[in-house]
Amino acid sequence: MNAMPPVEVKTTNPAVLAFVEEARALFKPENVRWCNGTKWEYQELLKSLVDAGTAQWLNPAKRPNSILVRSDPADVARVEDQTFICSRSKDDAGPTNNWAGPDEMKRTLAQLYDGAMAGRTMYVVPYSMGPIGSPIAGIGVMVTDSAYAVANMHIMTRVGDRVLAALGQSTDFVRGLHTVGYPLASPSAADVPWPCNKTKYISHFPETREIWSYGSGYGGNALLGKKCHALRIASVKARDEGWMAEHMLILKLTNPEGRVKYVAAAFPSACGKTNLAMLVPTIPGWKAETLGDDICWMKFGADGRLYAINPETGFFGVAPGTSNESNLNAMKTLHANIIYSNVALTDDGDVWWEGMSEPPAPAIDWMRRSWTPGSGRPAAHPNARFTAPAAQCPVIAKEWEDPAGVPIDAILFGGRRASVVPLVSEALSWRHGTFLGSIMASEKTAAAAGKVGELRRDPMAMLPFCGYHMGDYFQHWITVGEKGGSKMPKIFYVNWFRKSPEGKFLWPGYAENSRVLKWIFERCEGTAGAVDTPIGKLPAEGALDLNGLNIAPGALSELLRVDRDGWRTELPSIREHFATFGAKLPAALNEELDALGQRLG
């Protein structure tokens, strides 16, 4: 089962050693392997995945050093129904999270955990979220029996001995336990290609900075550095310490004169962060570079501004829809050293997914069945993903690993809204921007298990990721804004997904979103025109650069129309949404809602 020998333990930190020993005693693995983070180790992990039948090599002439992994069809996305915030008080988890008491949850999980790694290797993965030694970064130690999770962590985070060295004797690290929940009778017993368990728990203990995950090997359920640590646990730490942990991409924009702005943007899962983070502007002279595509940690710098780092080192990106036309830089990033999950396999040993190119024929779909175009079912799962090293992105910004972070000029909120919300608006103030973030809504996507397409409120794109009471989270935004005062980023609300009555996207999106970014940049500089409307500031006539854009007549006026009736119709549902937060809803947000109602008349 396990080809890799145990390696030397490179820490004397008693807290780390005790944590690992307790995990070993509980999980009862066949052996324990401390991950050192080397390239050699990564290659061994890939090899063991191939040997176990979990993965297969892709054609090295097409995708060097890359593997294809197909998961169990019952384990393909985050499981929000089984995600828990186990704070001591139920009230601290708030109305948007599942809650169980920490003792009760630990009792339940300890039973499931008992012997769960029998016959398997327990990997110990010390990892850093953020550049090692950065004052904005944070460390975690994760144990897992999934080589797939470890290989992904290698790409997505900084793993290994250097993390233990940076941690030293400190006890300030997030403790993560993960098992797929599929013990083996013996190391030589027959295994399945994708071990997992029907029972799943993704549990967080915010006060003690612990994550206990059970039963799933996929994505955010298993790569504990990502949503579990960098958002759910980190959001609590950020509240306690006065900083921000957000579900945001980070982008560097340079105008033709060489001036730079840094933009962070919060869109819900599968709503366009990776695409915006890597876009190629269509306006001459403008440059966009990537710092991050999913998570953003921001702390105040000595100058009082918010400085951001990308805590990750890779992209766990949505494959379907990614093409040379939609996201050329992602396609270039994907040439080698990639883990592909749940995409289709072509005849010549390459990968394929819906929207990548003309359909290949024949192919093997993500469920290992033969597939032909027109068969009526997708070849790749809608939440098929690629795991790619960020350093391979051709437009990665040179400062992406700067431990000091980059000063953020603008924050964007956005979601999938077929109607009501215009292409872009600027908030009237930080407080108004916080209000806009708090009422964000989006149609559900395949990134989480459940019904796709349903409109739901997803405040700041953090609904599945906020580790505490969402009302307190809103207050934290307001408090941080008061602290930063005039030095806070400007806030904008964008919507690339407005549709015509026939159901067609009105805005071409993707690279053309650079036109909106240009307006945002120039609003930050104070040079672009805006008009005041009841819902915020919209581009003045001619302020949005549309040179060379091919857009249906009438589409633009629809995109920038203030839909007073639509907004008025939404007011009761916003009130209802706010009511769910009870006394924890900041009064400031009710005031903003009243003010909006008055402005709408």
Ligand code: GTP
């Ligand atoms: P997570 O990784 O789940 O957090 O998703 P994400 O926010 O990074 O989303 P991503 O950029 O991967 O985009 C998801 C889907 O939205 C893909 O199918 C894209 O093709 C599509 N998409 C992205 N940008 C646009 C756009 O501007 N317009 C339209 N119509 N679709 C877009």
Ligand code: SPV
């Ligand atoms: C998301 O769902 O927002 C993702 C993918 O980025 S996962 O890592 O599975 O959370």
Ligand code: MN
């Ligand atoms: Mn995401």
